[in-house]
Amino acid sequence: MRIMRNAPPARLFGRGIGSTNTASMAASLRLLRLMVLAGAPLAMLGRPAHAQVGQGIAWPRNVEQAIAEAKKTQRPILLLVEGTSGRGGGRGRHLYSHSSVQGRQLAFSDRRVIYAARNFVPVAAQRGDSRYSGLFQQLGIGPHAGYRGVFITPDGAKLGESAALEDPARLAPEIAMAFRSYRAQFYKDELKAKFGDPNATVQETRDVLRKVAQMVVEQADGDVLAILDRPGLPTELRVAAYQALADLGTSAAVERLVEDAAGPDAATARLAGQALASAPVGAAEFLLDRLDDDNAAIRLAAYRAITRICEVPQPKSDNFWTNAKEKRAAEELRRVRGLAEQCMTVWKRDYAPYR
Numbered sequence: 612m613r614i615m616r617n618a619p620p621a622r623l624f625g626r627g628i629g630s631t632n633t634a635s636m637a638a639s640l641r642l643l644r645l646m647v648l649a650g651a652p653l654a655m656l657g658r659p660a661h662a663q664v665g666q667g668i669a670w671p672r673n674v675e676q677a678i679a680e681a682k683k684t685q686r687p688i689l690l691l692v693e694g695t696s697g698r699g700g701g702r703g704r705h706l707y708s709h710s711s712v713q714g715r716q717l718a719f720s721d722r723r724v725i726y727a728a729r730n731f732v733p734v735a736a737q738r739g740d741s742r743y744s745g746l747f748q749q750l751g752i753g754p755h756a757g758y759r760g761v762f763i764t765p766d767g768a769k770l771g772e773s774a775a776l777e778d779p780a781r782l783a784p785e786i787a788m789a790f791r792s793y794r795a796q797f798y799k800d801e802l803k804a805k806f807g808d809p810n811a812t813v814q815e816t817r818d819v820l821r822k823v824a825q826m827v828v829e830q831a832d833g834d835v836l837a838i839l840d841r842p843g844l845p846t847e848l849r850v851a852a853y854q855a856l857a858d859l860g861t862s863a864a865v866e867r868l869v870e871d872a873a874g875p876d877a878a879t880a881r882l883a884g885q886a887l888a889s890a891p892v893g894a895a896e897f898l899l900d901r902l903d904d905d906n907a908a909i910r911l912a913a914y915r916a917i918t919r920i921c922e923v924p925q926p927k928s929d930n931f932w933t934n935a936k937e938k939r940a941a942e943e944l945r946r947v948r949g950l951a952e953q954c955m956t957v958w959k960r961d962y963a964p965y966r
Contacts (some may be wrong), residue, residue, distance in 0.1 A: 623845075662783045667720030668728055670735040674743060674767040677734035681765040685801075685822070687793045688765070689731035689786070692738055692747075694757040721779035727965035730794075730826070733760070762789035787965040797829045806834040813845055820851040824858035827966050832861045839867065849879070853886035860890050865897040869916065873908035884912060888919035892958040895920050895951045902944055907932075914947065923947055 670691055671677065679689045718724045750761055750769050760782070762770035770789040775781035805811060806820045816838070823831045838844070838852045853871075858862035863953070868890070871883035894916075897898050901913035910940055911932060918926035927935075927943055935943070 628946075635723060659707075667717075668725060668733050670719075670733050672735055674734050674736050674746075677732050678765075681732045684732070685765060685797070686730055687770060688734050688760040689728055689733045689761040689792065690750055690763055691733065691735040692756060692759050692761055693735060694738055694755075705816075714825055717776045718779035718782045719776075721783070723783035723965060724779045724786065726962055727790070729782040730790050731786070760786070762786070762793075764793060783965055794826050794828060795830070797826070798823075798831060802831065803834070806831070806837070813848060816848055817851045820848070820855045824855040827859060829859050829861050829966075832856065832859050832864045835859070836863065836867055846882075850882055850886075853883055854889070857886040857888075857890040857894070860894040862897050865890065865894045869898060869901055869909060869912050872912040872916070873906060880912075884915060887912070887916040889915070890920055891962075892954045893963055895948065896955055899948060899951060903947070917947055917951050921947075921951045923950050 644871065674690075677688055677690075680686070721726075726736045738747060738752060738754065748801060749758075749767065750763070750772075752759075752761065757774075758776050759772050759774045760776060761772045764770060770792055771785070773782055773785040775785060802819055805815065808815075811819075820835065821840070822828075823835065835852050844852075853868065856868055865887070867904075868883050868887040872887055874880050874883070898913045898917050898920075901909050902917070904910050904913070908961050911929060914926075914932070917923065923946075932940065932945070
């Protein structure tokens with residue numbers, strides 16, 4: 612859909628459905644784990660894989676494409692509003708990092724900001740561009756406004772804005788807060804009712820589970836758990852539900868996964884264990900206590916998951932726990948705990964606050 616010059620705001624936005632891709636952030640967290648285990652200084656950790664040193668978020672200058680992408684993927688927009696002296700002009704497809712403007716260092720190359728912004732469709736536009744005067748008016752952006760980030764839903768509602776573009780410690784939480792607001796409303800309006808729809812097809816239910824996982828809708832963990840308790844649940848829905856729980860990484864989600872991974876049914880245990888191994892680093896916090904569980908199957912499932920989640924080098928085989936003496940087993944658990952706690956330290960500082 613093309614945007615007409617000075618088009619009314621109502622014509623700039625609409626509703627749409629789609630999915631979002633989190634592969635680049637999965638690669639980022641893999642890098643985090645590897646750097647922790649290699650002993651990298653904590654200050655170097657946590658840079659997402661798509662942000663190279665000295666670079667930051669790429670800002671396309673095509674607002675029309677950004678709106679179309681937001682509608683397609685159901686992701687909000689992060690609009691970087693440039694003052695009238697902004698560089699690069701108002702047209703074209705130029706991509707740049709906005710690492711500095713007029714001698715001021717902007718925060719868009721900071722790992723916290725990049726991670727917080729991962730759920731947004733980024734786009735930049737000059738305040739003086741008359742093509743978008745209706746949009747700026749709708750958003751309450753005055754004619755002399757300077758640099759700021761504006762958070763917008765796919766249908767054009769303003770979630771908020773931030774002028775703290777030089778302060779990542781302020782900007783990252785503000786971006787995360789805007790997305791949480793959008794996510795909570797999206798769950799209430801678009802997802803919640805679909806969990807209880809008795810007429811939903813397998814594909815429709817799977818799409819909802821994927822969306823919950825992609826957006827990390829933590830308050831939906833109870834809905835996902837209820838799906839797992841349905842009688843005669845198809846395998847493809849069980850797989851999708853397990854993966855959603857793993858991506859959410861909440862205490863309740865991890866508890867169910869580790870219990871099922873240690874359960875008597877081999878096929879179910881395999882599916883749950885595979886999903887649990889892909890959980891975020893934060894899930895390890897809920898698994899460490901299970902290393903001391905009275906149930907040997909629970910202990911083994913927790914150990915397998917932690918070593919995979921935190922990519923612990925040289926994990927022990929299952930046979931080790933059958934034959935190892937108490938001292939050797941205790942030494943191995945101390946080693947794994949220490950490495951997992953290092954990973955969690957970085958996760959809690961640089962990632963968890965912006966989920």
